[in-house]
Amino acid sequence: MERILFGDNQFFAVNHISDEKSRAQSIQFKDDKAILNTLDIAREAGINTFMCTTHDRISNICDTLRLDAGKYKDFTIFPCMPYAHKYANAVTELGITGTLKQYVPGNFFGSLFKGGVAYLSKDYLSIMELLVDAEMKMFKGLRTPIIFLQNVITDLLLGLGMIDILTAFHSYVEKKYNAEAGFITMNMPMLLQKLETAGIENPIICSSINLAGFRMSGGKELYESVLKTKKVRAIAMQVLGGGAIKPKDAIEYVCSLPNIESILFGASSKINITQTAGFIREFDEKYRTKK
Amino acid sequence: MTKVALIGAGKMGISHLSILGAHPDVEVTGVSDTSKMVLDVFKKYAAFPCFTDYEEMLAAANPDAVVVAVPTKFHASMVQKIMEQGKHVFAEKPLCMTVEEGKILVDLANKNKLVNQVGYHNKFLGTFREVKKLIDGNYLGELFHFDGASYGPVVIRPNQGNWRADPREGGGCLMDYASHVIDLINYLFGPVTKVRGSLLKSFYSKNVEDAVFSLLEVNPGLSGTLSVNWSDETFRKMSTSITVQGTKGKIICDANELKVYFKTSECPAGYEKGWNVKYLTELTSPVDFYLRGEEYSSQLDYFIKAVEGKVANTINTFQSAWDTDKVIALIRQSAAGSN
Numbered sequence A: 001m002e003r004i005l006f007g008d009n010q011f012f013a014v015n016h017i018s019d020e021k022s023r024a025q026s027i028q029f030k031d032d033k034a035i036l037n038t039l040d041i042a043r044e045a046g047i048n049t050f051m052c053t054t055h056d057r058i059s060n061i062c063d064t065l066r067l068d069a070g071k072y073k074d075f076t077i078f079p080c081m082p083y084a085h086k087y088a089n090a091v092t093e094l095g096i097t098g099t100l101k102q103y104v105p106g107n108f109f110g111s112l113f114k115g116g117v118a119y120l121s122k123d124y125l126s127i128m129e130l131l132v133d134a135e136m137k138m139f140k141g142l143r144t145p146i147i148f149l150q151n152v153i154t155d156l157l158l159g160l161g162m163i164d165i166l167t168a169f170h171s172y173v174e175k176k177y178n179a180e181a182g183f184i185t186m187n188m189p190m191l192l193q194k195l196e197t198a199g200i201e202n203p204i205i206c207s208s209i210n211l212a213g214f215r216m217s218g219g220k221e222l223y224e225s226v227l228k229t230k231k232v233r234a235i236a237m238q239v240l241g242g243g244a245i246k247p248k249d250a251i252e253y254v255c256s257l258p259n260i261e262s263i264l265f266g267a268s269s270k271i272n273i274t275q276t277a278g279f280i281r282e283f284d285e286k287y288r289t290k291k
Numbered sequence B: 001m002t003k004v005a006l007i008g009a010g011k012m013g014i015s016h017l018s019i020l021g022a023h024p025d026v027e028v029t030g031v032s033d034t035s036k037m038v039l040d041v042f043k044k045y046a047a048f049p050c051f052t053d054y055e056e057m058l059a060a061a062n063p064d065a066v067v068v069a070v071p072t073k074f075h076a077s078m079v080q081k082i083m084e085q086g087k088h089v090f091a092e093k094p095l096c097m098t099v100e101e102g103k104i105l106v107d108l109a110n111k112n113k114l115v116n117q118v119g120y121h122n123k124f125l126g127t128f129r130e131v132k133k134l135i136d137g138n139y140l141g142e143l144f145h146f147d148g149a150s151y152g153p154v155v156i157r158p159n160q161g162n163w164r165a166d167p168r169e170g171g172g173c174l175m176d177y178a179s180h181v182i183d184l185i186n187y188l189f190g191p192v193t194k195v196r197g198s199l200l201k202s203f204y205s206k207n208v209e210d211a212v213f214s215l216l217e218v219n220p221g222l223s224g225t226l227s228v229n230w231s232d233e234t235f236r237k238m239s240t241s242i243t244v245q246g247t248k249g250k251i252i253c254d255a256n257e258l259k260v261y262f263k264t265s266e267c268p269a270g271y272e273k274g275w276n277v278k279y280l281t282e283l284t285s286p287v288d289f290y291l292r293g294e295e296y297s298s299q300l301d302y303f304i305k306a307v308e309g310k311v312a313n314t315i316n317t318f319q320s321a322w323d324t325d326k327v328i329a330l331i332r333q334s335a336a337g338s339n
Helices: A019-028 A032-044 A056-067 A084-103 A108-114 A124-139 A151-160 A163-177 A188-197 A220-229 A247-256 A270-288 B011-022 B036-045 B054-061 B072-084 B099-111 B126-136 B173-189 B294-307 B318-338
Strands: A004-006 A049-053 A076-081 A146-149 A180-185 A204-208 A233-237 A260-265 B002-007 B026-032 B065-068 B088-091 B116-118 B143-151 B194-201 B211-219 B222-229 B239-246 B249-254 B257-262 B274-279
Touching: A004 A270, A032 A056, A032 A270, A049 A056, A056 A124, A076 A124, A084 A124, A084 A151, A124 A163, A124 B036, A146 A163, A146 A204, A151 A163, A151 A180, A151 A188, A151 B011, A163 A180, A163 A188, A180 A188, A188 A204, A188 A220, A247 A260, A247 A270, B002 B011, B002 B054, B002 B294, B011 B026, B011 B065, B011 B294, B026 B054, B054 B072, B065 B072, B065 B294, B072 B088, B072 B099, B088 B294, B099 B116, B099 B318, B116 B294, B116 B318, B126 B173, B126 B239, B126 B249, B126 B257, B143 B173, B173 B211, B173 B222, B173 B239, B173 B318, B194 B318, B211 B318
Parallel strands: A004 A049, A004 A260, A049 A076, A076 A146, A146 A180, A180 A204, A204 A233, A233 A260, B002 B026, B002 B065, B065 B088, B088 B116, B143 B222
Antiparallel strands: B143 B239, B194 B211, B211 B222, B239 B249, B249 B257, B257 B274
16 A cells, blocks of 8 residues: 555545535536546655545546556556445435345346345345445456445444454455455444454554544544554544644644554645645654654 | 344434444344345344334333334334333434324323433534534524525435325425424524424425425524525535524534634633634544444434433433424424415
């Protein structure tokens, strides 16, 4: 994994602190060209990994990456699936069964539901695999060495105790895509403990890690102690606390922690991208000798 | 350990179940749902005892408390049965289909001295709580106008039928979406007493309204607008906001961001004259397990603590949800009157 990963929230109006800002971003990134330009700015700043959700519009971006394969030859994508709002809105509208009918590809479900109770004996993990395949379609031919499960699904399954589905995802992406599984979560210490118990060693876990302790369930101290004592390939996200922490302080905090392999951030403007990347390199230099 | 059972493993129910499953003081002793597929998944991959019949579950699981997340039309009968067995209840919103049904539940909860809570989760958001503090502290002076709004992408095309599209089951924008905003207005400004006029509009749905526009009055000096539309796809997810103006300033608040304007420097600690902006980041308390938003974990944690007797059962009681049901009824009456 590269030290710095570029995120995509800003492209899809995901702003955790301001609805106004989120609308402004939705206008700014209306055209795919604007997204591609921003990715180019990130590449110029030395960031060659794009961690993105499986939003419909990413599919257009992937088309460009394939067309201009020479230009993007060093470019790596970490897909994060699913784009949860697509499914959440569908469940509100169609119910759980209706949503599965809509999104599981082929006539798998069509034939299942005709039988009424025939699906009861089905293996639900194969449904999970079909959904993963549907989400992965848009990345065909691109380099996707790590495939992530979005936090809303990881955490939902974590709370329900359905760790078997997480481990099944882990082995499926390895088998089918020759990729490593990554898990995004808002509950890193709890997830790590459950994954370890299930036999997944040194997992890739992306979680909120920031100076403010924002979205660090169980508390900042617990996270710090896990990073110090456990085996985990940690990615820090929401390092700026949604923009509520001063960038320099925010980055210094994350760089000072042990065991954080990568830092994920997203930004819309050239100045913010180069500044944040600059801070990461500056503080990495400072803390390299101390660790 | 508090023994908790859940009825209704739909979208909200599954989310509640996950939060309960991760709660250190909770043992989930039963889950009931009518979907064989959902139960089958739980049986295969989770450790919760599963039931198709909720009454059978109540007998077998013997919970201390029950979370009810079924379509609204089932609330009255189910919650009544549960409380008659002396069990505490957390019910999804809105409380009931009618004011009469709600009254029975409020009375029964009081009579049997049971913890009773309804899932109006906005009250567990640090931002709206801060608004409540500022208003109760009288920092905005005399209030005269509010705007309560909520927009989101629930029905953005002519829809297929599920319970949210069926008025007999408690579907529609008024009960499903607007209830959140009405409840927040009641909480912040005191109950709405009069509805001066309302429009219930359908854009896509055949049998229910997709939008609610209303003029609400709390008292002769304080009134405002309600503007709710669940057919707005320019919002990625439900977005609820409250604006209120008083003699000393103004507040604009949504789930994530609080903007406060004070006319003078006579304001509480941490604020100054002119605009102040605060974010959820600094206003929210951390939770032990996070799923979809701190407020969902906080409200269930509060419920469990109330059952354990560690906190008073004062936020989102059946009584306050019933007050919201009453305003829903007033809005329906006023909309019918203006047709």
